Amino acid sequence: MKSDIHSVYNLLSNVSFLDWIKNPTEETDRFWEGWQEEDPKRKQQVKQAKALASSIDFKKTSPEDIRKELIFKRIQNSINEEKEEPAPNSFRAHNTQVKSDSSRIWMKWAAVFIGLIVMSGIYYFAFNNNTITHTTAFGETRNVTLPDGSEVKLNGNSSLIHSKAWESGEVRDVWLEGEAYFTVKHLGAQQKFVVHATSDFNVEVIGTEFNVLNREGKTKVVLSSGKVILNLQNETKEERLQMAPGEMVEYIHDDQVLTKKEVDPMVYTSWRNNRLIFDDTSLLEIKSILESTYGLTVKIEDKSLLEKRVYGSAPSNDISLLLKGLERSLGNQILIEGKIVTIK
Structure with a gap:
């Protein structure tokens, strides 16, 4: 090949x-x-x-x-x-x-x-006329109300596709690229709600609150409340994994591997309240957020800084304040020139 x-x-x-x-x-x-x-x-x-x-x-x-x-x-x-x-x-x-x-x-x-x-x-x-697509630009967030009354908050550089309406008993399918926080309405008929992250991996729920990040060959699911079931099904394996509140599961697309660990959901969902929380977060992870969510190009002069751990918080809806907060937490100078950010 x-x-x-x-x-x-x-x-x-x-x-x-x-x-x-x-x-x-x-x-x-x-x-x-x-x-x-x-x-x-x-x-x-x-x-x-x-x-x-x-x-x-x-x-x-x-x-x-x-x-x-x-x-x-x-x-x-x-x-x-x-x-x-x-x-x-x-x-x-x-x-x-x-x-x-x-x-x-x-x-x-x-x-x-x-x-x-x-x-x-x-x-x-x-592309069917019976569907709706919601998108956000870099650095933009958007609140979406789904046909069943469920609420979704889209993070920057994300898209969500769903039907204009769901019939009674029909599976509520949505497709996500990027990041979103879901508050799913529980329906009396135990009507499933399924978030499709890739062609072989989805998140199945009845009524709950959770965050899905689907970017760069990885999908992360963080459960705030309720219960979800993760489905992995492809030509080589079939796996179902149940999550409990306070757990995060990461799926690596190429390796087709699921890993689960306990986390503080607020660290991964605070963006929906216009705040980013850094709790033992590597600069490498922060670089990925700045590039994929805000459309910035991040240059780090000293590559050893990539593993530096950051603690603190900063507003997520103001990029200049975010970078100033990051500069204080890192203790390193940050230069901004248009869409290029250099960390010295």
Whole structure:
């Protein structure tokens, strides 16, 4: 393969990436072009993912149609492109190994297209007139009331997709890219509420309060109250994990690993009250927040600072005050030049 299959798959599972392909803007062009410049391998991954995603008209093609013969023909074409040149006669004895290699290639591409089928369902759903999409810009938060009366607060650089209405007894499905805090209304009919973070990982609840952060190949779920069940289901494993209040579960997409630990939910949910709390938080984690939520480029001159732990709090709705608070907590000088932040 020319690039890591999981990286291409992650791009195909990324709502923002697919939005960029379908509806590019100057802002999203800058973001994705900048992302590619950070690592030369990413350009090839983006090229492959764009070719796969652009080959299907998500607006007009239903999931059932995508399952038909054409998609498997594309898989076969991809396999043919990956096959090695025919072996010389003296190496015919290794034919079994060639078949084995082809099988592995088939399984890798089949996994990608299975994921693409799932994502096509999401995007067929997203482009349907019966759905609503909510988005936030960098540094913006937004309160959303869902059709069932549940409340969602979206953090910066996030998007949420859901139906305009849910029938009685229907599963309340929503799709999240970014970060959101959910206060789910409990319905008498025990009607499930499901947050889809990736094509193989979702959060299932009845009525509860929890935070979901879904960015950069990781999904974190923090439970404030009630009960949730996490579902991991893909071609290699199926796992259900129940959470209790005060627990955080992190899912690493590429590794397909779930880890659970006890936390203080306020540290991870204080942003909804326009506050960020740092409690033994590494500068590396803070850098990720500043870049993914606020759209900043953070440069750290001394790389050893990345592991420095930070304690304290700062307002999250004023970036200048946030950076001043961080400067005091770190004890290091912070310079701001437009969208570029340098920590000395």
